Amino acid sequence: MIAVTGATGRLGGRIAQRLAAAGVATRLLVRDPSRAPELPGAEAVLAPYGDADAVRAALAGVDAVLMVSASESEDRLEQHLTFVRAAAQAGVGHVVYTSFFGAAPKATFTLARTHFHTEQALRSAGPAWTFLRDCLYADFLPGMVEDEGEGGVIRGPAGHGRVAAVAQDDIADVAAAVLLDPGAHAGRTYDLTGPEELTLDDVAAIVSAAQGRPVRYEEETLAEAYASRARYGAPDWQVEAWVSTYVAIARGEMQPATDDVxxxxGRPATSLEQLLRAERGRMSA
Known part of the structure; x- marks a missing residue:
């Protein structure tokens, strides 16, 4: 029995689909069972990360669990630690955790610090573990483009730094492979990246070609970055996370590209151009 968290999300849903296609029985731990995907051999169970009793019950008899990092929130680490303790108490044998590239206690990208502390908790919790340290999602890069007239612009303090962004489908393929043979990956940390290291000028050019409109990158100072995002009315921790993403790119913390995927x-990682071409094909089908 394999348990999957985050199955109503983009990444967890992809992984649940792959496990179902492989004929594996899965238990989907979700916050809203009505939104869980209907998959063969899958059972949806209400088990939010912060509810230790529900998590323990949901993980009873589970051999391995995919722990997709919780939605971004101020208490995200607290939720993670509650889940880790509950998983250990339930007797889960192996936890596969979707961490972040360069997770460290003093990482520039603020949310990567939460991933580091979650990893540390898993190391000492008891179950075997595997960490999938995902770089920035290539799927999200087009979402960084703000509409500007007939074109678009990416604004941020990323300088000429590079990012080895990874496609979510590649992460899902890796996660499914690990979950289907967890023992072979016990105690391993994988840095999952795309095949190339791109500046945001490169990203803008690739998105421009894919969308058929002019897209450019405009560098901001830190002060400009905070000011331009203030209009969203987001809490300070969230704005800090947004801005620190770009600063981490500038400091080289979103590279290098690795060979782990x-x-x-047994195949090349997906490039941003390939990803956007495939998306365009699906939309036109």
């Missing part, structure tokens, strides 16, 4: 899947 091709080594685990």
């Amino acid at each position: 091709p080594a685990l899947l």
Whole structure:
């Protein structure tokens, strides 16, 4: 029995689909069972990360669990630690955790610090573990573009830094492969990236070609970055996370590209251009 968290989300849902296609029985731990995907061999169970009793009950008899990091929130680490303790108490044998590239206690990207502390908790919790340290999602890069007239612009304090963004489908393929043979990956940390290291000028050019409109990158100072995001009315911790994403790129913390995806899947990692071309094909089908 494999448990999957985050199955109503983009990444967890992809992984649940792959496990179902492989004929594996899964238990989907979700916050809203009515939104869980209907998959063969899958059972949806209400088990929010912060509810230790529900998590323990949901993980009873589970051999391995995919722990997709919780939605971004101020108490995200507290939710993670509650889940980790409950998983250990339930007797889960293996936890596969979707962490973040360069997770460290003093990482520039503020949310990568939460991932580091979650990893540390898993190391000492008892179950075997595997960490999938995902770089920035390539799927989200087009979402960084703000509409501007007939074109678009990416604004941020990323300088000329580079990002080795990874496609979510590649992460899902890796996660499914690990969950189907967890023992072979016990105690391993994989840095999952795309095949290339792109500046935001490169990203703008690739998105421009894919969308058929002019897209450019405009560098901001830190002060400009905070000011331009103030209009969203988001809490300070969230704005800090947004801005620190760009600063981490500027400081080289979103690179280098690794060989972990091709080594685990036996095929090249997906480039941003390939990803956007495939999306365009699905939309036109």
